[in-house]
Structures are given as structure tokens and as C-alpha cells.
Amino acid sequence: xxxxxxxxxANFWTPGVLVLAFLMAAGAxxxxxxxxxxxxxxxxxxxxxxxxxxIGVDVASGVALAAGGFTTAFLAHILGRRYYEPVxxxxxxxxxxxxxxxxxxxxVDIGRSWAIWKPxxxxxxxxxxxxxxxxxxxxxxxxxxxxxxxxxxxxxxxxSLPGPLSxxxxxxxxxxxxxxxxxxxxxxxxxxxxxxxxxxxxSSLGSLMLIAPTKLHPLWYTPILPxxxxxxxxxxxxxxxxxxxxxxxxxxKLDPEMRVLSPLTRITIFLLGAYLALKLGDMVIxxxxxxxxxxxxxxxxxxxxxxxxxxxxxxxxxxPAVRRSRRWLFxxxxxxxxxxxxxxxxxxxxxxxPPVSENYYFPSVTEILITVGFIAGLMFLYRFLVTYLxxxxxxxxxxxx
Amino acid sequence: MELSRRxxxxxxxxxxxxxxxxxxxxxxxxxxxxxxxxxxxVDLTRxxxxxxxxxxxxxxxxxxxxxxxxxxxxxxxxxxxxxxRAYTVVNRYxxxxxxxxxxxxxxxxxxxxxxxxxxxxxxxxxVGALTKKENGAVHYDVTKCIGCRYCMVACPFEIPAYxxxxxxxxxxxKCTFCYERVEKEGRRPGCAEICPVEAITFGRRSTLLKxxxxxxxxxxxxYVDHIYGEHEAGGTSWLYLSGVPFDRVGFIEVPHRPLTQLxxxxxxxxxxxxxxxxxxxxxxxxxxxxxxxxxxxxNRDIGGQP
Numbered sequence: 001x002x003x004x005x006x007x008x009x010a011n012f013w014t015p016g017v018l019v020l021a022f023l024m025a026a027g028a029x030x031x032x033x034x035x036x037x038x039x040x041x042x043x044x045x046x047x048x049x050x051x052x053x054x055i056g057v058d059v060a061s062g063v064a065l066a067a068g069g070f071t072t073a074f075l076a077h078i079l080g081r082r083y084y085e086p087v088x089x090x091x092x093x094x095x096x097x098x099x100x101x102x103x104x105x106x107x108v109d110i111g112r113s114w115a116i117w118k119p120x121x122x123x124x125x126x127x128x129x130x131x132x133x134x135x136x137x138x139x140x141x142x143x144x145x146x147x148x149x150x151x152x153x154x155x156x157x158x159x160s161l162p163g164p165l166s167x168x169x170x171x172x173x174x175x176x177x178x179x180x181x182x183x184x185x186x187x188x189x190x191x192x193x194x195x196x197x198x199x200x201x202x203s204s205l206g207s208l209m210l211i212a213p214t215k216l217h218p219l220w221y222t223p224i225l226p227x228x229x230x231x232x233x234x235x236x237x238x239x240x241x242x243x244x245x246x247x248x249x250x251x252x253k254l255d256p257e258m259r260v261l262s263p264l265t266r267i268t269i270f271l272l273g274a275y276l277a278l279k280l281g282d283m284v285i286x287x288x289x290x291x292x293x294x295x296x297x298x299x300x301x302x303x304x305x306x307x308x309x310x311x312x313x314x315x316x317x318x319x320p321a322v323r324r325s326r327r328w329l330f331x332x333x334x335x336x337x338x339x340x341x342x343x344x345x346x347x348x349x350x351x352x353x354p355p356v357s358e359n360y361y362f363p364s365v366t367e368i369l370i371t372v373g374f375i376a377g378l379m380f381l382y383r384f385l386v387t388y389l390x391x392x393x394x395x396x397x398x399x400x401x
Numbered sequence: 402m403e404l405s406r407r408x409x410x411x412x413x414x415x416x417x418x419x420x421x422x423x424x425x426x427x428x429x430x431x432x433x434x435x436x437x438x439x440x441x442x443v444d445l446t447r448x449x450x451x452x453x454x455x456x457x458x459x460x461x462x463x464x465x466x467x468x469x470x471x472x473x474x475x476x477x478x479x480x481x482x483x484x485x486r487a488y489t490v491v492n493r494y495x496x497x498x499x500x501x502x503x504x505x506x507x508x509x510x511x512x513x514x515x516x517x518x519x520x521x522x523x524x525x526x527x528v529g530a531l532t533k534k535e536n537g538a539v540h541y542d543v544t545k546c547i548g549c550r551y552c553m554v555a556c557p558f559e560i561p562a563y564x565x566x567x568x569x570x571x572x573x574x575k576c577t578f579c580y581e582r583v584e585k586e587g588r589r590p591g592c593a594e595i596c597p598v599e600a601i602t603f604g605r606r607s608t609l610l611k612x613x614x615x616x617x618x619x620x621x622x623x624y625v626d627h628i629y630g631e632h633e634a635g636g637t638s639w640l641y642l643s644g645v646p647f648d649r650v651g652f653i654e655v656p657h658r659p660l661t662q663l664x665x666x667x668x669x670x671x672x673x674x675x676x677x678x679x680x681x682x683x684x685x686x687x688x689x690x691x692x693x694x695x696x697x698x699x700n701r702d703i704g705g706q707p
Contacts, residue, residue, distance in 0.1 A: 040565025047484060047562045050553035078689045111548020111563065111571035122528035122545045126665055129527040129551050131672065192685045196678050210664040211521050211555045213656060223663060355653045356559045357482065 005089050005390040007154065008252055012387050016251065020376040020383075027373010030366040031108055039111060042366035048354035049361040053345070057371050058105030060205055060344040062098050063136070064233050065337060068244070069095025069143065070198035071237025075267075077191045087260050089150065089391045090248065091241045096143040097378045097385075103140065105374055128207045135201030142194045145183065152180040154389050203230035209347055217351035218288050219302045224278065225347075231278055235271040236340040238264040239313075239333035246330045248382070248392060255393055262323045265333065272314050272336060279306065301342065301350045309339015430666045432635070432659060434518035438537030439583065440606040440638035441593055442613055443511055445650065446623055447600035450477060450491055450509035454592035454601065458489045458513075461579055461591030480651070482512065485562040488576040489513035489592060496649040508643070508650050511592070511601070514539060514560045514576035515630060516638035519659035522552035522561060531573075537606065537638040538578035546573060557634055557655045578638070606638055613642050635659030 034042045045052050068091035075081050076088040107113045119133045159172045183190075206229030209216045222228070242261045249256050283289050291299050313335040322328040349361070363371075386392050456471040458464065465486050469476050477493040490512050495505045520539045523531040530545035531552055548571055553561045564571035579590035588594065593601040602609060610631060617624045629647050630637040633655045643650060671677050 035568050038564075038566045038568040038571065041568075043565075045550075045563075045565060047482065047553065048559055050550035050563065074685075078685055078692070080689075080692045106549075109549075111550070111565075111567070112546060112569070113548075114569070115547040118528050118545060118547050122530070124526055124529035126524045126661070126668070127527050127529070127551075128664055128668055129525065129549065131668065133527060188686075188689060192682055192689065195685055196682050199681060200672075200678055204668075207664055207667055208551070209554075210667065211525050211660055212557070213660065213663070214557050214653075215554070223667070226667065352554075354559055355557065355655075356651075 004086065004393045005150075006392075006394045007390055008254075008387050008392055010252055010387060012384070017380065017383055020380045023376035024373050024380060026369050027371075027376065030369040030373065033366060034108055034370070035113075039109075042364065042370070044361055044364045044367065046357075046359060046361070048357035048359035049352070051348055051352070052361060053349060053363045053367055053371055054105055054109040056345040056348040057341070058374055059102050059109070060348050061341045062102040062105065063202065063205060064229070064236060064340050064344055065240050066095040066098030066102075067198065067202065067233040067237040068240040069098075069237075070195045071234060072241060073146070073191050074195050077188075078195065084260055084264065086257055086393050087241050087245055087264070090245060090386070091237075092143065092146055093382060093385060093391050094240070094244050096140075096147050097381055099136065099140045099143055101374050101378050102136065104377075105371075108370055128204050128211070132201045132204045132208065135197045135204070139194060139197040139201065142190050142197065145190050146187070146194065148179050149183055149187070150389055150391060152176050152183075156180060198233075199230060202233040203227065205229050206347070212352075214355050215352055216347065217291075217298045217302075217353060218286070219283075219291055219299065220347050220351045222282050222286060224282055228275070228278055228282070231271070231275040232340050232343060235268065235275045236336055238268045238271070239336040242329060242333040243337050244382075246326065246333075248386065252386070252392070256326050257393065258324070258326055258329075261329060265317055265323050265329060268336070269314065269317050272310065272317070276310050276314055279310070298346075298351055298353075301346050305339055305342045305346055308335060309342055310336070313339070430662050430669075432519050433533065434636065435533065435535045435537065437605050437607050438516075438518070438535065438638050439578075439604065440516070440537050440609050440640060441590065442602040442604075442609040442640045442642065444600050444602070444616070445508055445510060445641060445643040445645075447598050448491070448509040448511065449598055449600075450474065450493055450507065451597065452476075452491050453595045453597060454511055455487065455489055455491060457591035457595030458576075459487065461582065462488060462577065464488065477509075483514075483560060483562060483575065485564045485572075485574040488574065492651060494650040496645040498645065508645055510650050510652075512651075513592075513639070514578070515558050515634070516576070516578050517634045517659075518636040518638065519634070519661050521555035521557060521634070521660040524661035524665060525551045525555035527551060534580065534584075536578075536580070536584055538580040538583070539575075540577070540580050541573055541575065543572050548573075555660070557660055558653070606636075606640070609640055613640060616642060632657040635662075 030042055039045060043052060043054075072084060072088040072091040076084045107116060110116060119130055120137075124130050156176045157173070159169050159176065160166070161169055161172070203226035206225035206227070209221065210223070210225060213221055242265060245257055245261060248254070292303065293299070313332040316322045316328065316332040316335075322332055452471045452474065455467075459466070459471075467487065477491065480492050481490040483490055492510050492512065494508045494510060496508055498506045500506050516537055516539045518533070520531065520533055523529075523533050523539060527549055528545040528547060530542045532540050532542070534540050548563075550563060550573075552573060553563065561573045561575045563573055579588075582588045583590060589603040593603040602612065604612075610628065613628045617626055617628075623644050625643055625646055627643070627647060629641040629643070629652055630639055635658055641647070641652070648654065
């Protein structure tokens with residue numbers, strides 16, 4: 001593990017964090033309303049539209065945008081490119097928090113939240129969702145395990161609980177030492193398992209809609225939907241790292257890590273290019289380009305997704321000047337992140353057409369509040385954890401120092 | 402840089418090969434439909450729109466009483482869908498035919514779960530709470546349900562409804578084919594038993610198909626030559642006969658292949674015996690081993706040029 005990452009120890013309650021706390025409180029109130037009045041009380045979901053933004057954004061996009069975790073783990077740990085370690089840790093933290101909030105989002109979305117454990121004993125191997133659920137469950141635990149060494153690094157030899165709790169100091173110290181010793185031997189297993197589990201459920205999330213050929217708009221409905229989901233998740237991994245690292249280092253006034261981010265996005269040219277080629281090839285082979293200019297909400301959403309979310313940032317990344325410029329790199333990566341997010345929302349919400357009812361869906365205010373509250377909660381926890389745990393690089397610390 | 406790129410293409414390639422391989426094994430997909438289930442044949446030319454079937458359904462299944470009584474036929478002025486309070490509804494259509502006094506002739510259509518032979522909802526259900534029974538019913542077991550509503554996404558007929566107003570124990574609500582009544586008491590479903598004009602015939606699906614064909618052949622002027630449900634969604638336990646083209650009375654076009662086929666084929670070709678995760682795990686392990694002393698594990702100064 002890198003020796004450079006340190007707790008930031010910046011002032012925690014900044015105005016930005018207060019805004020996050022306010023959004024979290026609003027979201028919590030909406031969650032409370034959901035568990036008092038039911039899903040129907042707070043959302044615009046219906047028989048015709050059983051899935052809304054909670055699935056499209058909180059779950060599907062949450063999983064896709066947490067892809068930075070396994071893509072950087074692959075680079076830094078499997079291929080041993082320690083050069084990328086400074087971003088692998090924050091990416092791991094984002095993935096861990098991302099999947100945690102995917103599960104929290106599911107607890108709000110599913111009708112019987114208390115029964116969320118039931119897929120563990122009632123197995124339906126024909127169900128794509130069953131496989132996704134199992135992978136997400138295992139992967140979340142893998143992410144927690146991968147994060148343990150960061151906690152060990154921070155507190156080993158430094159456990160000093162106050163007052164009566166100090167009796168536990170020795171026990172905790174022993175546990176931290178034990179975890180550190182065991183994990184240093186076994187971490188390779190967890191790292192590989194994390195990448196395998198990610199590839200499995202990232203693709204299977206796309207298979208989810210294959211069962212509804214009459215409902216998903218033909219621009220998105222394709223037998224290679226799982227491959228598109230996997231390739232877009234792999235492609236968005238590094239841009240997401242750039243996105244979050246730039247936000248974090250700007251907000252916390254740290255080293256922008258451009259030496260690491262620029263080469264990362266050079267790989268993205270190939271990864272995003274592969275996704276773009278698959279997407280265009282699929283469109284040409286199935287002849288769905290005939291729909292492109294129909295001017296409906298769906299076709300327009302597809303155009304925005306493809307042009308602003310894939311083609312424009314891909315062309316931008318081709319330019320070395322863009323890859324060297326912190327601002328333009330951030331713009332390009334934000335577009336890619338937005339493009340993948342829009343893709344997931346399109347597949348699960350916008351492109352979904354109930355075959356019988358002419359049912360128009362737009363999320364209610366409380367639905368949006370819950371989603372926003374979760375995103376704010378994720379950012380709040382990120383901020384909290386980087387403040388007290390060694391995740392980010394020390395301000396002004398040069399990588400090669 | 403070169404190394405990571407190649408590595409990624411291997412991963413992506415493996416996944417791609419798996420998906421591509423699925424097209425070959427698509428033929429290996431096996432229907433799990435019961436051989437000769439029970440079913441109902443609804444003859445729209447007989448239905449008089451009395452809503453007795455709705456009433457029978459409500460009584461038999463202990464559903465809440467409707468806002469307007471069942472003998473109030475003004476509810477037919479609006480198109481309705483089955484919902485969490487009613488498993489079946491009757492709708493009235495005027496497809497354009499006129500009688501001798503130049504009055505538009507209505508066609509009444511009873512809507513409920515079609516009880517597909519290879520139900521998409523049952524294939525989708527994460528916990529197997531929905532199952533296709535030997536007697537034809539697509540059965541819902543609330544004790545397994547977690548409320549993910551993937552069944553509602555999967556259903557091509559837009560049938561399962563949800564108790565969205567229940568905060569803790571909502572249920573998926575749809576026609577049960579009066580499973581207990583049919584299976585244990587040997588009786589007909591509530592709607593079929595109460596129908597005063599025998600618009601709903603209950604029996605073996607194969608028998609019903611023969612009966613339907615007989616009716617069409619013996620009176621081709623009355624019926625359109627189409628049994629809705631014979632092939633729709635790979636076949637359904639509920640079958641319909643109509644005097645007017647089905648698309649004029651609210652029936653939607655549904656693929657004739659079971660909707661479960663594609664997703665199930667891809668899943669089983671990728672994950673049978675977990676071969677693809679195991680292969681991927683092995684490949685990544687090999688890569689990690691091969692690069693154990695390479696990369697820049699011992700050299701922090703190697704970096705790509707932007």
C-alpha cells in the first residue's frame with residue numbers, strides 16, 4: 001500500500017458540508033414518509049411504471065459509477081501499476097460508499113424492505129436479478145474487506161479509547177493486527193474476486209431488461225445489452241476517478257494528481273472507443289438508426305446520451321492538450337460520467353414504454369429528494385472518511401517524492 | 402500503458418465471447434411449461450358485459466368492495482385495468498360494427514392475468530415467489546416476495562399490480578386462477594362459474610384449443626381466425642375468441658416466442674457451472690502472477706506520458 005495517503009484533517013464543517021447535511025435531512029424526512037405512507041405516498045410509481053429513478057439512478061447508475069473501484073484495482077493491484085495507487089484508494093472508497101448506497105436505495109425501493117435477505121435462501125437461478133443481487137452482496141463485502149487495511153494502517157498501535165472503553169484497547173489492537181496479517185496474505189483473492197464479481201453483475205444489470213422486449217425502446221433493446229453495460233462500466237471507471245479526484249482535490253485544496261489522471265484518460269480513449277464502436281455497430285446492424293430523428297423524448301434522450309455523453313468527450317480526449325489541462329479533462333470526464341448515467345436512466349426509465357397504458361412518468365419531488373439525499377449522504381461520508389482515514393494524498397505531496 | 406490496455410481487452414474479450422456464445426446455445430433453451438394445463442377460453446362474442454365475473458372474483462378472493470356496485474354499468478364508460486383491488490375488469494369497446502337498427506354493437510373484454518405457459522414474471526422473480534403450477538396457474542407466494550417489482554417490469558401484458566400504499570407488507574396483486582379452489586376443491590375459477598352466458602369455458606388447454614377451432618370453423622362469419630393466447634408470449638392458459646380483430650378491442654401484439662428465452666439463454670450460457678467467472682478468475686490470477694515482479698511495484702518513477 002502507498003505510504004503517501006494520510007488523513008486530511010481539514011476543518012470538517014465547511015459550508016459545503018452543511019449543505020450536504022441539509023440535503024440529507026430532507027432526504028431522511030422523505031424516507032420516513034415512505035415508511036409511513038408507503039411507496040405510493042411518496043412516488044409516482046404505478047402498475048405501468050414499476051421502476052423509476054430509484055432504480056435508474058440510485059441502483060443502476062450507482063453501480064455503473066462505482067466502476068472506478070474495480071478498474072483501478074485491476075490496474076494498480078493486478079497489473080501492479082503502483083503509480084496509480086494515489087487514485088486507487090479514493091476509487092475504492094467511492095466504490096464502497098457507492099455500493100453501500102445502492103443497497104440503501106434498494107431498501108427504500110423494494111416494497112418489503114425487511115425481506116431484503118430472502119434471496120439468500122430462496123434462489124431462482126433463472127432470474128437475472130437474483131444473480132445481480134448475489135454479486136452485489138458479495139462484492140459489497142469484498143469492498144469492505146479491501147478497505148480494512150486502510151483502517152488498520154491508521155489505527156494499528158494507536159488504539160486509545162477514552163474512559164471505561166479503554167479496557168477494549170488491547171482487544172481492538174489485537175484484532176487490527178490479526179486482520180492486517182491475514183489480509184496481507186489473502187488480499188490478492190479479494191482483489192481478483194472483486195474484479196470478477198464486478199464483470200458479472202455490471203453486465204447482468206444490462207440483461208435485466210432483456211425480458212421486456214415489448215417495453216424497452218428499440219434504440220436500447222438489443223441482445224448485446226449486457227456487453228454494452230459491461231463495456232460502458234469499464235469505460236466510465238477512469239473518467240469517474242478523474243471526476244471525483246478533481247472534485248475532492250479542488251474542494252480540499254490538494255495536489256490535483258494530474259500526473260496520474262492524464263495517463264489514465266489515455267487508456268479511456270480505447271475503452272470508451274470500444275464502447276462507442278459496439279454501440280454504433282449495434283445500431284447499424286439492427287437498423288435502429290431509423291428512429292434517431294423521430295423527435296420523441298426517447299430518441300432525443302438517446303441522441304444526447306450518444307453525442308454529448310460519448311462522442312464529444314471521446315473526441316476531446318484524443319487531444320493531448322485536453323488530457324493535460326485540468327479543467328478540460330474534468331469537462332470531458334464529467335460528460336462521460338453524465339453519458340453513462342443518462343444511459344442507465346434511459347434504459348430503466350426514459351426508454352421504458354408501458355405497452356397498454358399511455359402512462360407518463362416523472363419522478364415526484366419526494367422521490368427526487370430521496371435520491372438527492374442519498375447522493376449527499378455518500379459525499380458526506382466520503383468527506384468524513386478522508387478527513388480521518390488515510391485515503392487521499394498529503395497536500396502538495398509529489399508522487400515521486 | 403501497453404500492458405494495461407491488453408489486459409483490459411482480455412477481460413472485455415472474455416465477456417464478449419461469452420455473450421456471443423449465447424446465440425449458439427439459444428436453441429438449447431428448454432420450456433418449463435406444463436404439458437396440458439387447465440385454462441379458460443373467453444368468447445368475446447358471447448360476453449354481455451354484466452360484470453358478474455368481476456363480482457365472482459371479488460367474492461371468491463375476498464377482495465375489497467368496489468367504489469361503485471357491480472350492477473352499475475356506467476363504470477364501463479371508462480377503460481379500466483386490473484389493479485390492486487380487482488384481479489379482473491371488463492371493458493367495453495365499439496369496434497365499429499352496427500346492428501340492423503344502425504346502433505353500434507359493443508364488444509366486451511374481460512382482462513386478467515393470462516397465466517402464460519412460460520411466464521416472464523416467474524422467470525424474472527428474484528426469489529421464485531411466482532411459479533407456474535402444473536394446473537396452469539401462475540401462483541404468487543407472498544411469503545417469499547421482497548417487493549422488487551421486477552415481475553411487473555417483465556410482464557408483457559402489464560398485469561401485476563402493487564399495493565403501493567402499504568408501507569411495510571405490500572403484495573403483488575394479480576389473478577390467482579383461483580388456485581386453491583381449482584386445485585383443492587376441484588371447482589371452476591370464480592369468474593368462470595358465475596358467468597351467466599357461458600362466455601368463459603374452463604378446461605384443459607388442449608381441449609379449449611380444439612373447442613375454439615371448432616367454433617371458428619363452424620361459424621367463420623362470426624369469428625376472426627385467431628385464438629389470442631394460442632401462441633402469444635409462447636402460449637397462455639387463458640385463450641380468447643373474438644368477432645372483431647383483436648387489436649380493435651384493446652389486445653396488444655406480443656411476440657410469439659416465450660419472453661423468457663433470450664435472457665435465460667444468455668444467463669445459462671454464461672453462468673452454467675459458473676464457468677465464465679472461474680475462467681475469468683483464473684485469467685486474472687495468471688495476470689497478477691505474471692506481473693508480480695513487473696509493472697512498477699518496485700519502481701515508482703515509471704509513468705505514462707499524458
